[in-house]
Amino acid sequence: MQKYVDIAPEVAQALAQNKPVVALESTIISHGMPYPQNVETACAVEETVRAHGAIPATIAIIGGRLKVGLSKDEITYLGKKGQGVIKASRRDLAVLVARGEDGATTVATTMMIAAMAGVSVFATGGIGGVHRGAETSMDISADLEELAMTPVAVVCAGAKSILDLGLTLEYLETKGVPVIGYQTKELPAFYTRESGFLVDYRMDTPKEIAAAFHVKRELGLAGGMLVTNPIPKEDSMDRCVIEKAIETALEKAKKQGISGKAVTPFLLAEVVALTGGDSLDANIRLVKNNARLGAEIATALCEMKA
Ligand code: PSU
Numbered sequence: 001m002q003k004y005v006d007i008a009p010e011v012a013q014a015l016a017q018n019k020p021v022v023a024l025e026s027t028i029i030s031h032g033m034p035y036p037q038n039v040e041t042a043c044a045v046e047e048t049v050r051a052h053g054a055i056p057a058t059i060a061i062i063g064g065r066l067k068v069g070l071s072k073d074e075i076t077y078l079g080k081k082g083q084g085v086i087k088a089s090r091r092d093l094a095v096l097v098a099r100g101e102d103g104a105t106t107v108a109t110t111m112m113i114a115a116m117a118g119v120s121v122f123a124t125g126g127i128g129g130v131h132r133g134a135e136t137s138m139d140i141s142a143d144l145e146e147l148a149m150t151p152v153a154v155v156c157a158g159a160k161s162i163l164d165l166g167l168t169l170e171y172l173e174t175k176g177v178p179v180i181g182y183q184t185k186e187l188p189a190f191y192t193r194e195s196g197f198l199v200d201y202r203m204d205t206p207k208e209i210a211a212a213f214h215v216k217r218e219l220g221l222a223g224g225m226l227v228t229n230p231i232p233k234e235d236s237m238d239r240c241v242i243e244k245a246i247e248t249a250l251e252k253a254k255k256q257g258i259s260g261k262a263v264t265p266f267l268l269a270e271v272v273a274l275t276g277g278d279s280l281d282a283n284i285r286l287v288k289n290n291a292r293l294g295a296e297i298a299t300a301l302c303e304m305k306a
């Protein structure tokens with residue numbers, strides 16, 4: 001397995017010394033945000049991880065290599081190529097490596113590659129989930145299956161209501177994935193702090209989250225943990241504004257017959273356009289907020305292992 005993985009020296013050293021490392025994904029760079037904000041954000045998020053005492057490891061597939069830790073040039077390359085990079089979920093991984101191609105890793109593949117490298121904590125914006133209308137489209141993100149299988153704690157800001165949040169929680173329950181609310185009992189809905197749905201457990205400190213993850217691993221239980229961190233109050237959006245934008249985007253996607261892996265990037269871009277960029281600002285801020293919590297959890301986890 002290691003034959004296909006390139007771990008950046010700084011990341012390898014941190015792992016060897018039981019120092020905290022936080023994985024970051026690359027689909028958010030290529031498909032989640034427009035250029036140049038995508039590159040600026042990816043770099044700023046790495047800085048946030050460092051500022052909180054951990055080493056960032058942005059993950060992607062470049063020239064068929066599974067990269068754990070990217071250079072600024074590599075981040076810029078992915079950001080400029082944007083949707084020209086293949087969005088790589090679990091089913092794409094082997095083919096892209098065999099062909100020596102590039103791939104932007106989703107939450108699912110970022111978890112896989114992080115686990116291969118021995119990285120336990122991963123911070124991002126939002127995860128994929130059960131889409132609205134999944135009862136007929138069967139559109140359920142491979143991210144959920146990965147959370148059921150791969151031992152990585154994923155810090156996100158909940159899920160956007162482009163998804164069916166209730167069904168997403170049901171699915172995670174079936175798959176045995178604990179959903180934690182950081183300092184909240186309510187599942188955050190990405191741009192807003194509230195959704196009307198409850199998480200499984202509220203935890204108030206990074207240490208508490210690390211302890212639960214540590215026990216899960218020591219018990220040999222498969223799968224990860226979903227840590228949902230609400231967007232800071234001052235950065236959150238008006239629920240009606242964002243709901244209306246999402247409804248409009250969903251209708252447009254339906255009319256244009258958008259399907260498969262194109263659905264999420266299409267909806268994300270539409271929502272940014274419909275909110276005049278406000279949703280992009282909120283998105284950037286919440287990712288940084290998650291990077292900070294990720295660094296704190298990774299630090300607490302290292303202390304537990306020491
Ligand atoms: N949700 C967001 N922003 C994102 C994504 C989801 O708010 O950038 C990306 C992530 O990479 C996630 C992927 O893993 O979309 C899910 O895609 P799909 O629904 O096709 O599995």
Ligand code: MN
Pocket residue numbers: 139140141142260261263
């Ligand atoms: Mn899908």
